[in-house]
Amino acid sequence: MTLFFSLIQIVAIPAISPLFVGIIRKLKARMQSRVGADIFQPYRDLSKLFKKDEIISKDASWITKIAPYIIFTVTVVVGAAVPIVTTIIPSFTPGFSLLPLSDFIVMVYLLALGTFFLALAGMDSGSGFGGFGSSREMMVAALAEGGLFFSLLVASVASGSGHVPSMVVSLQTLPFTSFMPLIVAFLAFFIALLAENNRFPVDNPSTHLELTMIHEAMILEYSGKRLALMEWATANKLVIFIALGANIFFPWGVAASLEGHAILLAFVLFSLKTGALLFSIAFIESTMAKFRVFRVPDLLFTSFVLAVTALCIIITF
Amino acid sequence: MTDFMTILGRYGLTYAAEREGNILLFDVPAVELEQVVRTLKHEHHLPLKTVAAADERTNKGVFRIHYVFGIPKEGVFLVPxxxxxxxxxxxxxxxxxxxxxxxxxxxxxxxxxxxxxxxPRAERILLHRENFSEDLYPLRKDFAWNAKQEPTGKEMPAFQQFDGEGVYEIPVGPVHAGIIEPGHFRFSVLGEEILKLEPRLGYVHKGTEKLFETLPMERKVALAERISGDSSFHHALAFAQAIEALAAAELSERAKLLRVIYAELERLANHFNDIAFIMLDTGLSFGGSQGTRLRERALQWNERLSGNRFLRGVIVPGGVTCDIDAETVRKFQDDLEVLEEDFREIIEAAKESDSLLNRLHGTGRLDAKIGRDHGVVGIAARAVGINIDARADFPYAAYDGLQWSVPTESSGDVCARFFVRIREVHQSFRLLSQALTLLPHTKGNLTASIGNLPFEAHAVGIVEGWRGDIVYFIATDDLGALSRVKVRDPSFLNWQVFPYVVTNDIVPDFPLINKSFNLSYTGNDL
Known part of the structure; x- marks a missing residue:
């Protein structure tokens, strides 16, 4: 049972991530008075890309070749330790558990490892677009890190643990009135989520204008199965952030056991919470213009300040 | 009508002038040219409309260069x-x-x-030296229109290099990600700031002006329609007006009103599209989808009225081919009211988006002096406060009798070009509503007959396309056949200021600035 469950936990995020992307696209389309593609379209896109031939620039080094595997693996590994419907961590034998991975600091910096390789891959093929994509990505990543790290630290301090499943369990028992700093921290986290996942108002995931791109500029030289892995990893990362946001800052309902009714309730609540987050992202992308690049630091600094404020409240009271 | 022959005297010029169609042509010796140009352009501020050379070696033994100056409000052109x-x-x-x-x-x-x-910079433009040898002069008469060119094997010229820590180049194009025309842009960039942009155009050279000399008359209008697909109607109109000026044809009131209606429809469709894409390029997808929806409505009216979404085949020299019956006029009027209300609501919503206005303000500012010096036209000119509009300055069709105004802005940034377009849309609605009200009360043939064209004569056709004024200068040979058609698309002038506009802006704002000009590549590179 545990082994079966552990396998489900590991494949869960890669399995549902294209669906999340499909849902955001569908929501955006409806908000923009378009019909939009089916919510399962990203699965078809991935399967198409996996079957396609690949072209790799002759100027590219081994980095271009292995970066997609590293980036994809990072998101799968981190994803396996993220609580989705339960706080139980996959373990295969008592000696081999994903427990160390579920520390929030490990998660944040494993994802940063992915970003690092993504930026390297952007510059590797020597194209001008990849170069400025990487440069912008590093600017955004460096500035978003503060807000991301400190907002999770707030939850960690509030719950007395750095271990994400324990954080969730402990926060579930926190009285509702003590949630104020967590709400502030969530705002900081949400801004970091938008920046880290290349969403509005920082980046535009659906633009065709190379000169305005950040994330897309870095993967512009990829094709075929490596592009599929890159796209898939991006989707995984989005789900990781959404799941963290939904379950840490709104911890209610996450099951502490594998009982059927608890899992079912957790599943329903997870769908509602993530649905609301997806809707917010789609709403932002349909109703506002993207920020000019040099206004992005202001936004990310706001995220950092919010997170530090929340931390101060927690420590002081 | 002004007495043609006294005009030159007004400017203190004493040359023997010949009146041909709507122009007054006079020969000027090379040594006096500069003085004449100073008098006309600097003292009397006559706008230069085009400069057209023609190969007249076979009958006159010389090349001739015509400098076309317009006299606003009089519909007369002085051509030293x-x-x-x-x-x-x-x-x-x-x-x-x-x-x-x-x-x-x-x-x-x-x-x-x-x-x-x-x-100071006597260099060839447009014809790439990789493909055209440098002793090849395609508009000379001894160059066959169907001559095939082999690649010359030469390298493309180097771009200007910038040194310094952190300076790098971004090559963009000629093939782009969207469905747009080809053009290469070489950015020299420091961080995100553009130090220098060198556009390299000329990837769509088609030999259009040469084709005008060889195609049979009935296909020349179709050729004009295809010079710049988004301005099909206005290009054809400018060409037809030049022919009509040569032939001294008088159009019926009804044909003139119909021309206004179709012209404003083309303007509406393109302005809707640009307004949509300016918003879309900032990422405001609401504005993007609503604006393209309005454009589609305008194109559907084009099709309904003329059978063609881009109004092709509507213009013939002497008039128009498609009439609008009273029943359709009524439906069109009703629908226009709905469209205008729709448009108003969309713009109200756009004006309330701080994130949109923040992107538009101060982006891609064109300096008014640089604009004037390079003779920018159209939207780009009106956005820096230069009040020019061929509909007002050189009235044609029925514009003279209608009530409207030329909107101008002063800041010269993307925002100014955006709002010039918005205000022009309202003026177009105003013009359309008046023209449609008048139309049922007019009668007359849709087309006036065009007889044989006079021999060795010249004429100018000028219209305000949605980008800016489109100028055709045409000449006939000793048999009355067209021997030279010089097309001046607004993009030809406005591309000149483009590198100045983007300097010191940031790279990610370039697509937005580009869209706010929305210049034609093919109109520039005939």
């Missing part, structure tokens, strides 16, 4: 003309007198092999 012998093959450059001449002189140098003496 210079003769250049083949042996000399040089003409005095006026670029140091006035920057506006620069690109015309480079064009003449490229296509006729006449060298502008004293031009």
């Amino acid at each position: 003309t210079l003769s250049v012998s083949e042996a000399d093959a040089t003409f005095p450059s006026l670029t140091l007198v006035d920057q506006e001449f620069s690109v015309y002189e480079q064009e003449i140098m490229t296509f006729f092999g006449l060298v502008p003496k004293g031009h």
